[in-house]
Amino acid sequence: MVRHIRGGRARLRVGLVGVAGLVAVSVVGSAGVSSAGVRATAQRAVAQFPAPSKALCKKSHYKIGYDVFSGSQPFANLVTAGLVKAAQSIGCASIVKTIDNLNGPVAVGNLKTLVNEGIGGFVDFQVLAAYQPAIASELKSAKIPGVAIVGANLPGSPDVGASNYGAAYQDGLYMAQQAKKRFPGTVPYVLGGAEPSAGAIIMGRYYGAVAGEKKVYPNLPSSHVIEVQTDGTETTAYNNTLSALSAVPSGSVVLLTGVNDEVTGGMAKAAQTRNYSHALVNSFGGDPYGLSQTCNNSHYVGAWYLEPRLWGEDALVAIMEQMNGQKVQKQVGVLGEEVTHSTAWLHCK
Amino acid sequence: MLRCGPGRVVVTDGEAVGQVRVGGSRAGEVSSEAFDLRQEHEASERERRLARRRRLVEQLQGEGLLFVFVVVFVLMWVSSPYFFTKNNLLTAASVVSVLGIMAVVETLVVIGGEIDISVGSVMAATSVLIGLMVTSGWNVWLATVVGLLFAAGVGAVNGVITVYFKINSLVTTLGTYSIFLGLAYALSNTTTVSIGGEGFSVLGSGSVGSVPVPVFFFIGVWIVGAVLARHTAVGRHVYATGDNYDAAVRSGVQADLLRVGLFVAMGLASGLAGVIVTSELGSAAPQIGDPYLLSVVTAVILGGASLRGGRGTMVGTLVAVAILGVLQNGFALLQFSTYLEDTVLGTLLILAVLTDRLVRRAER
Numbered sequence: 275m276v277r278h279i280r281g282g283r284a285r286l287r288v289g290l291v292g293v294a295g296l297v298a299v300s301v302v303g304s305a306g307v308s309s310a311g312v313r314a315t316a317q318r319a320v321a322q323f324p325a326p327s328k329a330l331c332k333k334s335h336y337k338i339g340y341d342v343f344s345g346s347q348p349f350a351n352l353v354t355a356g357l358v359k360a361a362q363s364i365g366c367a368s369i370v371k372t373i374d375n376l377n378g379p380v381a382v383g384n385l386k387t388l389v390n391e392g393i394g395g396f397v398d399f400q401v402l403a404a405y406q407p408a409i410a411s412e413l414k415s416a417k418i419p420g421v422a423i424v425g426a427n428l429p430g431s432p433d434v435g436a437s438n439y440g441a442a443y444q445d446g447l448y449m450a451q452q453a454k455k456r457f458p459g460t461v462p463y464v465l466g467g468a469e470p471s472a473g474a475i476i477m478g479r480y481y482g483a484v485a486g487e488k489k490v491y492p493n494l495p496s497s498h499v500i501e502v503q504t505d506g507t508e509t510t511a512y513n514n515t516l517s518a519l520s521a522v523p524s525g526s527v528v529l530l531t532g533v534n535d536e537v538t539g540g541m542a543k544a545a546q547t548r549n550y551s552h553a554l555v556n557s558f559g560g561d562p563y564g565l566s567q568t569c570n571n572s573h574y575v576g577a578w579y580l581e582p583r584l585w586g587e588d589a590l591v592a593i594m595e596q597m598n599g600q601k602v603q604k605q606v607g608v609l610g611e612e613v614t615h616s617t618a619w620l621h622c623k
Numbered sequence: 624m625l626r627c628g629p630g631r632v633v634v635t636d637g638e639a640v641g642q643v644r645v646g647g648s649r650a651g652e653v654s655s656e657a658f659d660l661r662q663e664h665e666a667s668e669r670e671r672r673l674a675r676r677r678r679l680v681e682q683l684q685g686e687g688l689l690f691v692f693v694v695v696f697v698l699m700w701v702s703s704p705y706f707f708t709k710n711n712l713l714t715a716a717s718v719v720s721v722l723g724i725m726a727v728v729e730t731l732v733v734i735g736g737e738i739d740i741s742v743g744s745v746m747a748a749t750s751v752l753i754g755l756m757v758t759s760g761w762n763v764w765l766a767t768v769v770g771l772l773f774a775a776g777v778g779a780v781n782g783v784i785t786v787y788f789k790i791n792s793l794v795t796t797l798g799t800y801s802i803f804l805g806l807a808y809a810l811s812n813t814t815t816v817s818i819g820g821e822g823f824s825v826l827g828s829g830s831v832g833s834v835p836v837p838v839f840f841f842i843g844v845w846i847v848g849a850v851l852a853r854h855t856a857v858g859r860h861v862y863a864t865g866d867n868y869d870a871a872v873r874s875g876v877q878a879d880l881l882r883v884g885l886f887v888a889m890g891l892a893s894g895l896a897g898v899i900v901t902s903e904l905g906s907a908a909p910q911i912g913d914p915y916l917l918s919v920v921t922a923v924i925l926g927g928a929s930l931r932g933g934r935g936t937m938v939g940t941l942v943a944v945a946i947l948g949v950l951q952n953g954f955a956l957l958q959f960s961t962y963l964e965d966t967v968l969g970t971l972l973i974l975a976v977l978t979d980r981l982v983r984r985a986e987r
Contacts, residue, residue, distance in 0.1 A: 348814070351813070470962070505913065507910045507911070507913050508906065508910065509913065509914050509915075510913075510914045512903060513914070514951070517715065517718065518956060520710060520952075520956055535815075536815055536908065539815070540904060543828070543904050543905055547903070563816075563906065
């Protein structure tokens, strides 16, 4: 893990071990949350990637292609917004965006179109690993550098994104530490909202959260660890958590977190419906819904904030450095940070 | 060859042998009259055989479903010590109630010879609409009423397009599914909005005694559906329309109006489901209908309703909904793979359709 601080603003990043990415995190724009405030408290690493700046502009203009798996998925929109805004801010880069709607052949076709339009670099935000080799092959034959926002790894190109396992580990660790403080001497039940259909990368979030919780409670019995399977929606998370809680004695300390803010929200509501007054919740992702719950729901210890806007910035830096002929680090993942009711930029009342 | 009982006709290879006594009258040499009689007997015997076979297959279908329910229930009971507890069973009932509300009305729609697959998107659009109104300062109850009216309106649109423009209901509702899901995402900007209010949360997560409120909604809708289907002229007309539209119209049934009414009821039920889920979660979001996209139709078909119309029972749907509830609850309790749940559901669905096919064949 690398941690660097520059100019009072630092972002924590980890080298990834193949478990980075994002598929179905319903994290949405930070309405009501000051972006500047976020940046003021975020921690930034500078070992390989500086913050985007005009220093990247070695040429007069950089035409960068960007294919994204969704034009509506909240997290993807934030990443896209981060990328486009960063490009605008440095002035010498323009982003040509295409959307493939999770259709691999369309993604490959989009890349071909972008190449025909004369792009000099390509940012690839995919979740379908099966088509990444074809995209890598296209890039190779067009002699264009690429960078993947994972999702899915792009062979031969660097990856940026979240450290799913690492971030979830921190999420679980923080919540368990809070539980130990608030309910000393008890052995909690931990319920993790998983999303198996999203694949191994996202399952890393479930495993990471449980590992973090076990770090604090090393002797946690296996019957106290409950995997709640979801499809990434709040509704299913609510329904399945309601059922799973039947295995948890009433009055128990219950720790809840899920693969995204909505899943976590559904789980929290289920615990509330079944009257678990000693339930602690740590949201994961940090979309406005998760952050609003952090402010308004006393069961929330906070939210693990994945800083999606910064992913786009990372991608921009990674692709422009390559277009400038520089080598870049293979894998960089944003670890994120815990935000709580007392975090200044949340402005909780 | 036809052989009958006392006072009987014995016909061999088209030739009547002996004398015939029918209704006390004595006939002479049997010729064309006996031949007609023989045909009548053949037909009535065939009818009786078909009726017996149909009853048998329908009985097997109904009891088979109940058998599946018992097997699934016992398996879960044996597998998890937490399954057969009052709280857990009430939880399972609560979870499945939302699905059940829609399945009851969808059963009527399917019996009427139509199908509505837009239910998930109507739920989502209703939820988002309520969320938007509440965040704009509307009273949550007023917003709920408007949301329900909107849902009924979507049902009316489905009905009018299907009935009066003679578009297949699968196509119509596939279209409106996309339209309203898209609208839900667009209007909400894909965000989840919190909806507060203790009173409103009672709809989804409140309870009377220890019975969750959504269960009462389901029971209420089911009773209305069952009474309507079995004991009213409207119910008989729905069956008649689904079984043979032309015959129903010739018999004076206002089949078109009836079908539009069914779609309106379906929209209303989807809207109600959306309201309950929004209340349960304390939030409105465009994704809330996703888990219900296909499970409603699955429950209806599993319950024995025929996609060709004219057949289906509320009891069948109730058992099917119970099976889905037990499966969902049991799989969550046992932490089984959701993929396995899908596999089990798919298998049951295929079996249900095959059984329907058998019933149809038995009628021929």
